Amino acid sequence: MARMRAMVCEAAGRPLAARERERPQPRQGEVLVAVSACGVCRTDLHLVDGELPQARLPVVPGHEIVGTVAACGAGVTSLAPGVRVGVPWLGWTCGRCDACRRGLENLCAEAQFTGCTRDGGYAEFAVADARYVFPLPERYDDLAAAPLLCAGLIGYRAYAMAGDARTIGLYGFGAAAHLIAQVALHEGRRVLAFTRPGDAAGQAFARALGVHWAGDSTAAAPEPLDAALLFAPVGALVPAALAAVRPGGLVVCAGIHMSDIPAFAYRLLWEERSVRSVANLTRADAQAFLALAGRVPLAVHACAYPLAAANRALDDLRHGRVEGAAVLTMHGDRASNRS
Numbered sequence: 001m002a003r004m005r006a007m008v009c010e011a012a013g014r015p016l017a018a019r020e021r022e023r024p025q026p027r028q029g030e031v032l033v034a035v036s037a038c039g040v041c042r043t044d045l046h047l048v049d050g051e052l053p054q055a056r057l058p059v060v061p062g063h064e065i066v067g068t069v070a071a072c073g074a075g076v077t078s079l080a081p082g083v084r085v086g087v088p089w090l091g092w093t094c095g096r097c098d099a100c101r102r103g104l105e106n107l108c109a110e111a112q113f114t115g116c117t118r119d120g121g122y123a124e125f126a127v128a129d130a131r132y133v134f135p136l137p138e139r140y141d142d143l144a145a146a147p148l149l150c151a152g153l154i155g156y157r158a159y160a161m162a163g164d165a166r167t168i169g170l171y172g173f174g175a176a177a178h179l180i181a182q183v184a185l186h187e188g189r190r191v192l193a194f195t196r197p198g199d200a201a202g203q204a205f206a207r208a209l210g211v212h213w214a215g216d217s218t219a220a221a222p223e224p225l226d227a228a229l230l231f232a233p234v235g236a237l238v239p240a241a242l243a244a245v246r247p248g249g250l251v252v253c254a255g256i257h258m259s260d261i262p263a264f265a266y267r268l269l270w271e272e273r274s275v276r277s278v279a280n281l282t283r284a285d286a287q288a289f290l291a292l293a294g295r296v297p298l299a300v301h302a303c304a305y306p307l308a309a310a311n312r313a314l315d316d317l318r319h320g321r322v323e324g325a326a327v328l329t330m331h332g333d334r335a336s337n338r339s
């Protein structure tokens with residue numbers, strides 16, 4: 001049996017374990033993907049911290065998979081060996097339930113999630129349902145394409161919720177915000193970046209991408225926002241963002257987990273402000289965002305780590321030491337930072 005290397009989440013609160021595993025086989029309707037890169041997402045931190053009750057341990061994390069199709073299971077006609085593809089968070093849905101039939105497959109109660117309820121991409125190979133796998137725009141190399149698959153996709157779903165908002169605040173300027181800021185600027189919006197207090201490097205990074213203002217999340221917004229997108233998992237940002245949006249404005253919480261939201265005065269919600277969350281993604285979101293990323297050249301800032309250094313990548317992400325996105329690479333020792 002062919003073997004592969006994988007980093008495995010075996011128990012919450014413990015580092016990932018380096019394991020040799022049997023290479024998985026694609027079943028009916030599935031493809032085997034030879035992984036070349038896999039993004040490291042904040043959700044992976046919530047997974048290893050035991051904050052995702054839906055997780056099925058042991059599991060290989062990783063839901064920003066870039067690779068090439070190595071083999072197709074029976075019945076797969078949409079993909080062929082050799083095609084470069086991306087595998088995102090949404091791994092499978094039932095297709096029959098009320099949510100699925102209403103175009104809200106992201107809310108399917110039976111949905112399976114890559115790197116959470118199915119093995120993901122912190123490994124040399126992964127299997128995926130061919131219907132939830134997407135060819136990638138050629139303009140991005142493997143390292144740059146990986147963050148598009150969650151930071152980009154779910155960031156884009158959150159951004160789309162903001163509708164025609166002219167002035168958008170991004171709270172937490174990491175992998176998702178650095179991509180969505182570029183999309184919003186391309187579409188002529190005003191973009192304000194709010195970072196953790198005192199994060200001068202993060203604010204400089206945001207300004208270098210062209211945002212109109214960057215400052216501390218504890219500072220008052222310099223102008224009223226039409227919408228605020230929260231990418232940092234900090235509940236205290238919800239009342240802060242509500243205070244920054246104009247009457248009728250919207251606050252979108254884009255993370256899968258957030259610390260508790262402190263009680264706040266009703267006047268912050270008054271005047272038809274609203275708060276909502278974004279959960280998961282649909283295949284339509286993936287198609288829309290990847291098509292956009294093919295048209296609009298996004299500068300992807302990715303820090304590469306070898307697969308075996310997955311725990312270090314998670315630690316750097318936890319402590320805010322990653323500018324842009326952390327990405328595991330399966331080939332070579334390209335462990336140096338790059339942009």
Ligand SMILES: [Zn+2]
Pocket residue numbers: 041042043044063089150151
């Ligand atoms: Zn993610």
Ligand SMILES: [Zn+2]
Pocket residue numbers: 093094095096097098099100105108109110111
């Ligand atoms: Zn369903």
